[in-house]
Amino acid sequence: MIRCLMEAARISLVAAMAAPALITAHGAAPQMSPAAPPSTVIALPPETLGDLALARQEYIQAIADYEQIPHKSAAVWNKIGIAYHHLFAYKIARIDYEHALRMRPDFPQALNNLGAVYYAKKKYGKAEKYYRKSLSLDPNDAAVYSNLAVAYFAQAKVPQGVEAIRAAFDLDPNIFSTDSPQLVSSALPARERAEQDFCVARLFAQAGNFREAINYLRRALNEGFTDQKKILQDHTLASLRATPEFAALMSEQKLQKR
Numbered sequence: 001m002i003r004c005l006m007e008a009a010r011i012s013l014v015a016a017m018a019a020p021a022l023i024t025a026h027g028a029a030p031q032m033s034p035a036a037p038p039s040t041v042i043a044l045p046p047e048t049l050g051d052l053a054l055a056r057q058e059y060i061q062a063i064a065d066y067e068q069i070p071h072k073s074a075a076v077w078n079k080i081g082i083a084y085h086h087l088f089a090y091k092i093a094r095i096d097y098e099h100a101l102r103m104r105p106d107f108p109q110a111l112n113n114l115g116a117v118y119y120a121k122k123k124y125g126k127a128e129k130y131y132r133k134s135l136s137l138d139p140n141d142a143a144v145y146s147n148l149a150v151a152y153f154a155q156a157k158v159p160q161g162v163e164a165i166r167a168a169f170d171l172d173p174n175i176f177s178t179d180s181p182q183l184v185s186s187a188l189p190a191r192e193r194a195e196q197d198f199c200v201a202r203l204f205a206q207a208g209n210f211r212e213a214i215n216y217l218r219r220a221l222n223e224g225f226t227d228q229k230k231i232l233q234d235h236t237l238a239s240l241r242a243t244p245e246f247a248a249l250m251s252e253q254k255l256q257k258r
Helices: 002-018 046-055 058-068 074-086 089-102 108-120 124-137 144-152 158-169 188-207 210-222 228-233 233-241 242-253
Strands: none
Touching: 002 074, 046 074, 058 074, 058 188, 058 233, 074 089, 074 108, 074 144, 108 124, 124 144, 144 158, 144 210, 158 188, 188 210, 188 233, 210 233, 210 242, 228 233
């Protein structure tokens, strides 16, 4: 009770200090009309608070908010798994995704996220299995195709990886620069990532988006892509090679046209 009274007094004092002082000609404060009652504060439900914390990457807070929900849905268990996943608590994340899937076996996002757990544990074949199962339920999810491509590249399945990248790009050309809050993305080691970024550069060049093609080509080179023949002779990059930006990149990387 004392703490509540002190807090109320503190708030009143702060409000009083913030209010402008009105002085009459006689030096006294004028009579003020009664203040209107404060507007009702609407408390957000725990799931909404958790979603906001998750979007702000405040994963511990997100977990705390989601745990306040008495009867958790499959979607909530998936979100709790995502939060633990980002904290690298893969075992707990896996348990939460599996809990979500027991409640809803046809949950493509949870299947993708479970695949991402196995990818993080370097079980690439198992990750591929879950990504493919997710896509069997939702074949139009570009982000899952992107994850599948990563799993293929990690297994040195380059042709399959290229096809998965193409499928992701066809569904959403912006997929490589956006993130979905409901999906956990996988990441490649530098060498495989360089190969993937080169493939993305080719796709952007074919689409006529030279700015993004140059960006991804630069990324590939910075990550260790060393096949100069592919860069200087690949027919899909022919139009890109005619641009001043490509010449500048070649100069920057000290590569010479052949």
